[in-house]
Amino acid sequence: MASTRVNGKRLAGLVLRWYASHGRTLPWRNTRNPYRILISETMLQQTQVQRVLTRYPEFLRRFPTVRSLANAPLRDVVIIWRGMGYNNRAVRLHLLARSVVETHGGALPDNRERLRALPGIGRYTANALLSFAFGKSVPVVDVNVRRVLSRVLWKMESISAVQAEKPVWNAAEALLPPGRAYDWNQALMDLGATICTARAPRCGHCPAVSLCASRGSMRRTGDAAPKKVRSFNGLPFRAYRGRIIDALRERNGSMRIEALARQIHAGFSRRNERWLTSLIHGLERDGLITTTGSGPMIDRRIALA
Numbered sequence: 091m092a093s094t095r096v097n098g099k100r101l102a103g104l105v106l107r108w109y110a111s112h113g114r115t116l117p118w119r120n121t122r123n124p125y126r127i128l129i130s131e132t133m134l135q136q137t138q139v140q141r142v143l144t145r146y147p148e149f150l151r152r153f154p155t156v157r158s159l160a161n162a163p164l165r166d167v168v169i170i171w172r173g174m175g176y177n178n179r180a181v182r183l184h185l186l187a188r189s190v191v192e193t194h195g196g197a198l199p200d201n202r203e204r205l206r207a208l209p210g211i212g213r214y215t216a217n218a219l220l221s222f223a224f225g226k227s228v229p230v231v232d233v234n235v236r237r238v239l240s241r242v243l244w245k246m247e248s249i250s251a252v253q254a255e256k257p258v259w260n261a262a263e264a265l266l267p268p269g270r271a272y273d274w275n276q277a278l279m280d281l282g283a284t285i286c287t288a289r290a291p292r293c294g295h296c297p298a299v300s301l302c303a304s305r306g307s308m309r310r311t312g313d314a315a316p317k318k319v320r321s322f323n324g325l326p327f328r329a330y331r332g333r334i335i336d337a338l339r340e341r342n343g344s345m346r347i348e349a350l351a352r353q354i355h356a357g358f359s360r361r362n363e364r365w366l367t368s369l370i371h372g373l374e375r376d377g378l379i380t381t382t383g384s385g386p387m388i389d390r391r392i393a394l395a
């Protein structure tokens with residue numbers, strides 16, 4: 091992959107002009123409240139925008155502040171997380187809210203080191219908060235931004251290729267237009283989500299086409315081979331984990347494990363106990379559920395933590 095020098099000022103001008111007329115209207119762009127931005131960023135990390143649009147307002151109605159989230163029982167947070175998938179994020183958000191209340195009196199700090207010291211806040215989330223909530227001039231590199239910058243700045247051979255993370259972050263830092271970091275970061279995200287998409291980049295509609303090192307030259311590749319995931323009866327374990335949490339949500343958070351087993355897998359029999367036990371232990375380790383009772387797993391009760 092050869093890198094090219096790009097006129098950063100010109101690139102920023104083209105992309106920001108495009109963003110002014112084509113940027114998406116999203117509710118988390120109407121706020122600079124750090125907590126609201128934290129919630130949207132956490133939701134968007136593993137859930138489609140359309141789904142987040144419906145769940146975000148409901149979550150904020152129920153938990154409008156860091157303190158309200160920290161004070162809630164974890165099970166209430168997991169219940170309201172329904173439909174979002176990856177329920178571990180509800181546990182992590184709850185833990186983070188408690189930590190923000192304990193160490194910062196309920197206010198998310200506007201400082202990179204203090205943000206990174208909080209549980210579950212990595213480079214991406216810290217910079218998203220610094221840029222979108224606190225107006226700092228820092229880059230924000232998610233999968234969309236990484237793909238766009240890889241293609242514009244390096245000649246990508248195929249549509250599935252992306253540049254390594256470190257040079258992309260460095261380039262994103264160097265390209266920040268003075269005084270426009272917020273719009274620039276949002277614009278790159280929109281460009282990646284709507285024009286320079288993973289499978290079908292629309293170079294003919296792209297504001298960066300005149301400067302892009304990869305325009306029209308990327309090989310189309312077939313879908314990458316799916317990653318191997320632990321599965322049972324043709325479904326990944328992750329899907330069954332989701333079914334368990336959904337079943338508990340429907341039953342007010344608690345039920346007998348035998349009934350649960352039949353609900354998540356209609357053909358369940360005692361021969362499947364090892365599989366079920368491994369699923370339940372995984373959810374327990376992640377802090378999502380607890381079990382009570384003794385003897386074989388099937389004879390116990392399960393509850394949201």
Ligand code: SF4
Nearest residue numbers: 286291293296299302
């Ligand atoms: S010209 Fe094509 S490959 Fe380059 S950034 Fe635009 S959409 Fe992506």
